[in-house]
Amino acid sequence: MDWKPDRNANKALYKQLAEYIENGIADGTFPADKPLPSERKMAKELGVNRSTVVSAYDELEADGLIVRTRGSGTTISQDIWGMSKKRVPSWNRYIESGSFLPNHPVVQRIRKEAEEIDMINLASGELSPDLFPSKVLRKLTSTRSFIGNLGHDHPLGNEILRRTIKEHVKDYRDIETNPESILITSGAQQALHLIVQCLLKPGDAVVLEDPSYHYNLQIFKSAGVNTYLLTVEKDGMDPEELVRLYKKHRVKMIFLNPAFQNPTGVSVSDRHKQRIIEISLELGIPIVEDDPYSITSFSGKKISTLKSMDETGNVLYISSLSKIVAAGLRIGWIIGPRAVIERLADAKQQVDFGHASFSQWVANEFLESKEFHLHLTRLLKNLESRRNMMIRSLQSYLRDQVEFNSPQGGIHLWCKLNRNVNETKLLEDAIREGVIFVPGSSMGSREGYVRFTYARENEERIDLGISRFAESLRMQEK
Missing domain, CATH: 3.40.640.10 (Type I PLP-dependent aspartate aminotransferase-like (Major domain))
Incomplete structure (x- = not known):
């Protein structure tokens, strides 16, 4: 297959593929008497994810141009003008045309990885379960x-x-x-x-x-x-x-x-x-x-x-x-x-x-x-201790590779990287190492920064997470 999707175009890859196949059906590139390539084969030939092909085929099926039969593969519809065939909506079109926009792709990626049990989470802006006042709340709700x-x-x-x-x-x-x-x-x-x-x-x-x-x-x-x-x-x-x-x-x-x-x-x-x-x-x-x-x-x-x-x-x-x-x-x-x-x-x-x-x-x-004030006191003591661990870890593993100020409250540490990096690659390398963080450009116009959150993990995992991040940063040199 000579055609390839344009990764620099503003149009989604699956839409480009759907249009290519639709035009190919019209001009005979894809004859009606032969099945279309399988999703896996098409993805391999084009160098795209299988999900891209699945979405393109979904779109074509919704338009009544192709038929997918389990065990028989994907074929061009014999009722191509839709005179008698039932049609299903093209949900991808509805998803993309809604006025309420989806989350930033980086945010979606981080949230997906945060669900992994073994992933060290230095990204999510929430408290870890051990910092919740769970025992107090159970007591309050059981006695009142x-x-x-x-x-x-x-x-x-x-x-x-x-x-x-x-x-x-x-x-x-x-x-x-x-x-x-x-x-x-x-x-x-x-x-x-x-x-x-x-x-x-x-x-x-x-x-x-x-x-x-x-x-x-x-x-x-x-x-x-x-x-x-x-x-x-x-x-x-x-x-x-x-x-x-x-x-x-x-x-x-x-x-x-x-x-x-x-x-x-x-x-x-x-x-x-x-x-x-x-x-x-x-x-x-x-x-x-x-x-x-x-x-x-x-x-x-x-x-x-x-x-x-x-x-x-x-x-x-x-x-x-x-x-x-x-x-x-x-x-x-x-x-x-x-x-x-x-x-x-x-x-x-x-x-x-x-x-x-x-x-x-x-x-x-x-x-x-009275438990609220006691909880707040314990919480701040724990957060300060975790912040201190994060600072020690950054100084130990990264030294002059980063710059940061010590926050005097809150749950975030903003860290400047002292060299140019590919943010996307750095995040993906970190995910493979088992740690997630928030790339700086997703929170503003400046690249070369990362946000670490110290509320979500305990001190041991914070130290391990920073060491894994340091290893990911070293991969940028390769």
Whole structure:
């Protein structure tokens, strides 16, 4: 077969193959009296994965051009014009044409590999099971009777939990609010989705940090908004850059993660935070503060939030229990002006009719108990110990090959590689060695960085994971 797919084209390989075969059926390249090559043989001849051929044949079968019969292979349909044959939809076309975009391919690859039991996971931004307060939660749920409503709860979320969160954010984050200004969400991720979908429209300009976890979220592209990047340096972002971006692009909203930022681990100074609030007031731009980590300061020093400085309601504040209790609880919240909260609550009702009452009850019982503070103290001690192990391992195995700052809280370490690498090859080599991480370019515009997370593995496996990464990096020299 002389034809080969063009790997540099914008069209998927399977679509190129499907079109080639369709044209070949029309011009006689593939005669009707001979079977098409098997999936395996076709893949070998073209130098593609078998899944590519399978998808192409799926498309052709959906269009009624070919027939696949177990034991007999794949043949050209005798009823090629579809006069009498039943047709099945081309699901690949539907999958690709939907308005809600799939995850970044790197994210999909990492999540797939994270399911492997033996894989050392330095990529996933969640706590390891041994850091969950499982025993405490079992005790609380076994000794106290569930008092929630098994029907649909309040549109804003359970009122008792909202009152508890009101006290929680006051005690731990110096935020003054009221239960009517709080919406319970399914983690911070749903909160971001609601804000983007309800408060922005296609063509709006928004600012994201660079690098940033938000950068690889497809919700912005799915919503059709234009994203502009605000560089994060060792001491955080420059507030005056916000002014320049606003004048150039008429920015409608700013998304920031100012405390132990994901992925860099840096925190914006109080002086810069105050200036950000002033800029928001001067230009009338709302700020979305995504704050999973301000409560995780290893020194015990309280980290100021933008929301604690917000006296006019310019800041929409997002947080959750995912990074400090357990991601599986799916308890997050948005704090903001009441009219905005009610708009977001209306959208949430359309999606899921409100949050699960049992998980809200569990979260409330834990937050109200003395066990929460004890758990937080133990958690921070463990996270600091794991961070220290990661730093020792990086210094031991990689020495001058990398540069990094020691994060003073949070769960991520941002690492600069001191030589050029092929990011795709480095990740694949690391996977073969049995460790996964997040390539830097998937979180921003700069290559040559990696993000390691130290919350998902214990100290022994962190050390082993860094040694495997070091071996993968050495393979780049070959």
